[in-house]
Amino acid sequence: MNAVARPDLLPRRRVLLDMAIGLASLGLAGCGFALRKAPTFAFQTIRLQGNEGTAVARELREALQANGLQVLTSAAAQPTQPTQPAQVVLTVVTDQRERAVVGQTAAGQVRELQLRTRFVFRLRAANEKTLIDDTELLLERDISFTETAVLSKDAEEAMLYRDMQGDIVQQVLRRLAAVKSL
Structure with missing residues (x-):
């Protein structure tokens, strides 16, 4: 039943x-x-100055242009470009990569490295009003190391630096999009 x-x-x-x-x-x-949407900015033109020849600054310039902003660079970087007023100025204060040993064997051989990317920037309006004060972005990645695979570890290190570079660019874009008025 x-x-x-x-x-x-x-x-x-x-x-x-x-x-x-x-x-x-x-x-x-x-x-x-x-889903995350493309950022919207309170300005249409931005001037990059400072350490603008670094890999992060170049990728940042491309990302800003891809999001519809007119990106100007300093006259020292592009002497043929006419000087135009920009609504905001993004100053790249520091853009550096660091590599530190964090693990060794008893024999003193390197076993683990820490890769760091440090990026410091500020944003000011054309009238010198501070929109974003000096902001430091620090990303760290750990990587194991072995002498028998030096070439592959170099490739892995380069890939991790590119990944950190992309992360920093996205963080800067989000911070720039958070500025709602000049």
């Missing part, structure tokens, strides 16, 4: 399961989740 009663319960369970899934999806839709 139990075997006969169970088929009657299956459609009811299915309906209850469908209702539970529907309610859960409604709850997720109402939580405010949304």
